[in-house]
Amino acid sequence: MRKSLFDPIEIGDLKLSNRIVMAPLTRNRASANGDCPNELMALYYAQRASAGLIISEGAQISPQGKGYAWTPGIYSAQQIDGWRKVTDAVHAQQGRIFIQLWHVGRISHPSLQPNGQLPVAPSAIAAKAHIFDGKGFVPTPKPHALESNEIDAIIEDYRLAATHAKSAGFDGVELHGANGYLIDQFLHDQSNQRSDRYGGSLENRTRFLSEVLTALTKVWPSKRIGVRLSPFSSFNSTADTNPQETFAYVISKINEFNLGYLHLVEGETGGSRELPAGGNIAKLRSHFDGAYIANNGYNYELAQSQIDRGAADLIAFGKDFISNPDLVERLRRGAPLNIPNQNTFYGGGAEGYTDYPLLA
Numbered sequence: 001m002r003k004s005l006f007d008p009i010e011i012g013d014l015k016l017s018n019r020i021v022m023a024p025l026t027r028n029r030a031s032a033n034g035d036c037p038n039e040l041m042a043l044y045y046a047q048r049a050s051a052g053l054i055i056s057e058g059a060q061i062s063p064q065g066k067g068y069a070w071t072p073g074i075y076s077a078q079q080i081d082g083w084r085k086v087t088d089a090v091h092a093q094q095g096r097i098f099i100q101l102w103h104v105g106r107i108s109h110p111s112l113q114p115n116g117q118l119p120v121a122p123s124a125i126a127a128k129a130h131i132f133d134g135k136g137f138v139p140t141p142k143p144h145a146l147e148s149n150e151i152d153a154i155i156e157d158y159r160l161a162a163t164h165a166k167s168a169g170f171d172g173v174e175l176h177g178a179n180g181y182l183i184d185q186f187l188h189d190q191s192n193q194r195s196d197r198y199g200g201s202l203e204n205r206t207r208f209l210s211e212v213l214t215a216l217t218k219v220w221p222s223k224r225i226g227v228r229l230s231p232f233s234s235f236n237s238t239a240d241t242n243p244q245e246t247f248a249y250v251i252s253k254i255n256e257f258n259l260g261y262l263h264l265v266e267g268e269t270g271g272s273r274e275l276p277a278g279g280n281i282a283k284l285r286s287h288f289d290g291a292y293i294a295n296n297g298y299n300y301e302l303a304q305s306q307i308d309r310g311a312a313d314l315i316a317f318g319k320d321f322i323s324n325p326d327l328v329e330r331l332r333r334g335a336p337l338n339i340p341n342q343n344t345f346y347g348g349g350a351e352g353y354t355d356y357p358l359l360a
């Protein structure tokens with residue numbers, strides 16, 4: 001039978017009311033004191049709870065995992081309390097919400113790091129990128145190459161963050177392996193030039209991701225875990241000699257964990273859906289047995305046609321969810337969408353955050 005975007009779907013034991021996902025969206029509105037989620041964030045997410053699944057903005061798993069001003073953490077007791085407000089508000093509207101677990105790696109700056117230290121990465125290679133530190137945009141420096149005991153400590157931070165996510169009332173966790181942040185830095189051969197067991201071969205470059213997934217599955221049932229990847233995105237100066245081959249391997253490896261879903265950014269994050277020569281999303285997806293969430297530049301027609309073709313199980317919308325809290329209802333009715341205001345994407349208060357109008 002033909003499936004609609006508005007039909008319910010089950011991921012493991014998790015029942016979602018439709019196949020429309022709110023993509024993870026960093027909005028830099030955590031309370032400056034302690035990077036804590038707050039009432040305003042709870043209202044924002046509750047307004048969007050008619051999505052089948054909300055994936056939260058990236059939440060740093062540790063102070064070291066932070067790369068931008070005012071992003072929320074998931075490592076302190078106060079942050080857990082703050083997130084509890086968010087999950088309670090979403091659940092009160094019958095919504096479902098996963099937290100996106102984030103470590104930025106080299107996409108940071110000493111001004112945001114504990115004790116003004118250098119950001120960390122698989123190798124001491126700078127990204128050609130900028131971060132916003134609360135005052136302005138600054139270039140990302142050459143990072144400190146992680147020692148193997150430091151890698152162990154980060155895996156433990158992921159495990160702890162996953163336990164905190166449980167305490168905070170989330171329905172599951174999404175591991176942020178996309179967009180040139182730490183996990184992605186290990187996967188891509190341009191940013192990972194290690195010669196130990198975490199670098200070189202595909203198996204070695206995927207080891208960090210695998211070890212993090214092993215840690216997460218100690219805390220959550222495997223079906224309550226998803227992974228987000230962006231195989232063909234150059235965001236944050238990411239590059240790989242052969243992304244199709246790299247990610248075919250990575251996704252086969254992920255498949256061994258029996259996870260709830262794979263979430264791919266198809267093409268250039270927030271940009272073109274076109275893939276480089278040799279790039280093939282359907283082939284990548286064929287290596288994964290669980291649910292597939294597709295993202296990047298979707299509108300209703302493209303989303304429904306992908307569901308019709310069986311090319312995706314769920315579709316994640318990013319910018320349209322920023323400006324349309326009732327996106328599901330608007331898509332259902334074919335109603336016009338509010339246009340998002342880019343000036344209020346990152347930082348600020350209620351304006352351009354919780355004040356987008358609902359359908360009459």
Ligand SMILES: Cc1cc2nc3c(=O)[nH]c(=O)nc-3n(C[C@H](O)[C@H](O)[C@H](O)COP(=O)(O)O)c2cc1C
Binds near residue numbers: 295
């Ligand atoms: C303001 C903004 C913040 C974003 N923050 C995140 C994030 O925290 N984690 C992530 O994986 N992707 C993030 N993204 C990427 C989006 O999840 C999504 O991949 C992108 O917007 C493309 O989807 P769309 O065309 O439906 O907007 C962000 C995008 C925008 C515009």
